[in-house]
Amino acid sequence: MEKNIKSLKCSRNGIFKRCIAAVLVFTTLNLVIYMLFDYFGVFGINKRMRNLLIYSKNVSHEVEHMLQQLNGTIHPLTKAYTSRSPLPDCPDVPPKLVGPLATYLNSPSFAELEAEYSLLLSGGCYSPVECESRHRVAVIIPYRNREKQLRRFLYNMHPFLQRQQIHYGIYVIEQSGNNTFNRALLMNIGYAESLKIQNYNCFVFHDVDLIPEDDRIHYGCGEQPRHLSAAIDKFQYRLPYTGLFGGVSQIPKEAFVKINGFSNKYFGWGGEDDDLCSRVRAEGYTIQRYPINIARYKMINHHHESGNAENPKRFGLLRDAAKRYKADGLNSLKYNVLNISYKKLYTLISVEVKQSDYDK
DSSP, X not given: XXXXXXXXXXXXXXXXXXXXXXXXXHHHHHHHHHHHHHHTTSSOHHHHHHHHHHHHHHHHHHHHHHHHHTTEEEOTTTOOEEXXXXXXXXXXXXXXXXXXXXXXXXXXXXXXXXXXXXTOBTTTEEOOSSSBOSOEEEEEEEESSOHHHHHHHHHHHHHHHHHTTOEEEEEEEEEOSSSOOOHHHHHHHHHHHHHHHSXXXXXXXXXXXXXXXXXXXXXXXXXSOEEOOOEEGGGTTOOSOTTOOOSEEEEEHHHHHHTTSSOSOOOSBSSHHHHHHHHHHHTTOOOBOOOTTTXXXXXXXXXXXXXXXXXXXXXXXXHTHHHHTTTSSGGGOOOEEEEEEEOSSOEEEEEEOOGGGTOO
C-alpha cells in the first residue's frame, strides 16, 4: 500500500514537472521571439512586454484545463492535482432541469458570488463533475460599463448552465475607451480569443441584459444556428419579426466559420443582427427556435449608452450584406488586446478597436 501511494505521488509530480517545463519553454521561446522583433524595430518594448504577459497567462490557463481534461481536479489554493476515474457521458436530457425559473434581478457582491460558485475554474469555466459533456460552449458577452448588469447575469447564468451539464466558459469582451460601441465586432473578437484558450465547438453570443426564464433553453449546439431569445418580456414575449437573430444567438463553430462571423462595420446601435441573419441564410442554414412558451427571457432595465447611438449607415450596410460577408468578418478582424484577466466568475478580455480600420 505504501509503495502504491509513493508511486501515485511520483506520477503526479511527474505531471506537474512536465507542465511546469512546458510553461517555461513556451514562455522563454516567446520572450526570445519578441526580443528579436524588438531588435528589428517591429515592436516597442511596452507592447512586447504586455503581449508576453498575456501569452504567459494563456499558457498557464491552458495547462490548468489540460490537467482537468485528464479527468482530474485542481485544488483552488494549493493547485495540487488529483486524478479521478473516467466519467460516463452526460445524458441527452440533464436530470436536474426544472423548466420555468425565477429570475433574480438583484445579486450578491462579486466576492459573495465567488464564494458561492466554488466549482468554477479560473476564468469562469466549468465542467460537470459527474459526467463527461460533449458540449464545449463559449458564452461571449460584448461589454462596456455594465457592472451591475454583469453581476446579475452571472448570478443567474452559472447555476443555469451547470444544471445543463455542459462544459462552458464565460468571456466578457470589453471595448476600451469612449469611442462608438461595436457589439458585433466584439462578438468576433470573443470568438477568436476564446479559441486561443480552449477548443470550443459551440458559441452563444449573449447580451448582458438578458436572463433566461427556462432552463430547457439548452445552450449546447445542434447542427443549425438557433435564436434562443425569441420571447422577451420587453416585447410581451412575442417575436417582433421572423428575421430577428439578436439578443442571444447560438451558432456551432463550423457554421460560424462558414458565414465568416459577424460584420465588423456596424459601429453604433442597430443592423448587425439582421446582417447576421442574412449571412446565415446565404450559406443555406436555417435559424431554429424553441417554442415560444420556452424561449422566454427577461431584460434588465438600463439607460441607453451615449457611446451607442443609432448607426446612420446601418440601412446602407444591410442592402449589400449578402454580397459583402465573405470579405467582412472573421477574416478582416483588426484589434489590439490590452489585457486578459482570468477572474473567478468570468474571463475579462479588454480590447482596443478603431473605427478607421473598418471605414474603407
